[in-house]
Amino acid sequence: MDKPLILVTNDDGITAPGLRALIKTMKDIGDVIVVAPDSPQSGMGHAITIDNTLYSKKVVIDTEQGAPAEYSCSGTPADCVKLALQEILDRKPDICVSGINHGSNSSINVIYSGTMSAAIEAGIEGVPAIGFSLCDYSWDANFEPALRAVKKIVSQALSYGIPKGTVLNVNIPKSDIEPKGIKVCRQARANWKEKFDKRTSPTGKDYYWLTGEFELLDKGEDTDEWALANGYVSVVPTQFDLTAHHIIPQINNWSLNES
Template sequence: MEKPLILVTNDDGITAPGLRNLIQVMKEIGEVVVVAPDSPQSGMGHAITVDNTLYSSKVVVDKEKGAPLEYSCSGTPADCVKLALQELLDRRPNIVVSGINHGSNSSINVIYSGTMSAAIEAGIEGIPAIGFSLCDYSWNADFSGCHKAIKKITCEALEQGLPKGTVLNVNIPKTDGKSPKGIKICRQARANWKEKFDKRISPNGKEYYWLTGEFELLDKGEDTDIHALRNGFVSVVPTQFDLTAHHTIHQLNNWNLNE
């Protein structure tokens, strides 16, 4: 039987340790092709390149026997998926996986995530997709404790499929190489960032700003991704890209808009 074709991408760049770990896990499952940004693209959300040229080239990052075909791309994570599907792959992938991100994409962070936007781009095309993130921002993070959960979730998605219009946002607690306690299906916790700008003056006298902030959890529920992560569990949030607030349509239809 033909092995499943797995497209692997990320937002931390093609040389990121998280991506290299994800490739190793996916090689145990199927045929892997990598299309990833040539430089870090964290926080890009669903940005795409429309007013500039887009470049891609084959690269060799892993020189081991059986290393997958890899392409670097000058664009965003969403660009990588678009380019892979339209130009670089010779057949449609069975699944797209993005990550492993260096840092959490739980709760409101999903809005800004390049990792998840790559998965969403695949989902828009009707391809099962998963974004994986480890709650450790260190470039030298220990990803070994992630492997078992990532393989299990990916195999289940391949076997069971995903509901139409849905991708998975998977976050893994920092365990320093140990396995998490388990896997929980969750909802996205309500939270926000209390942001501020650190205003500074450059050597030539110009003002510039650094964005800073603190994460503010507004949700005490025990069925959320944040609760699962804080208790040592992997969180799996089914995420939809239809942003319609369906529950408000009836209320808005009562507005006097046509009088």
């Protein structure tokens, strides 16, 4: 059998150490092609570039890794995946992996995540996909203890197949030792309590920095937050059919068609 073709992308940009760690691990499994943003795109959610141009070029970042084919792109993570699938790759990849993100994409963070939007874009286009994130925002984060779990999850996704309409959201606890194990979870209920840091510019204009505190609203032991807090890797099967199917009957009880 041919080696699997693996599309690797991320949202922290093509030079990010988390991406480099992911490339290194994926080369043990298959043939790697990298298409990643030329600059950091954290918090871009599922943004795409509609009214602007996209640049892309072949780059060489790290010859020591045996030089997989790498392309940088001026767009968002979702743009990178679209460009990879339609323009750069000769055939449909067997899997798309995104990350390893510098920072958590567990619970509600999935909504804002560029890492996950790249994976979700691949999923929408029928390519099995996984987003990986390490719960450590540092640029110098230690990805090494995470790599055995990453390799195992990708290998099993290739063997078992990820169900259609589903993309895996994998988060890895920050640690200098290997995680205790891997838990399949649901997304914990949580939100961010925003705080805006209001300042005045040298020219007298008010401006804000968005800051906030993560607020966990869910103590369930079947959640990603519980798994991470207890030293496990969390795997949340995530879907892009956003319909709240169970709510349809309730809204049908409204009087929407009475005059």
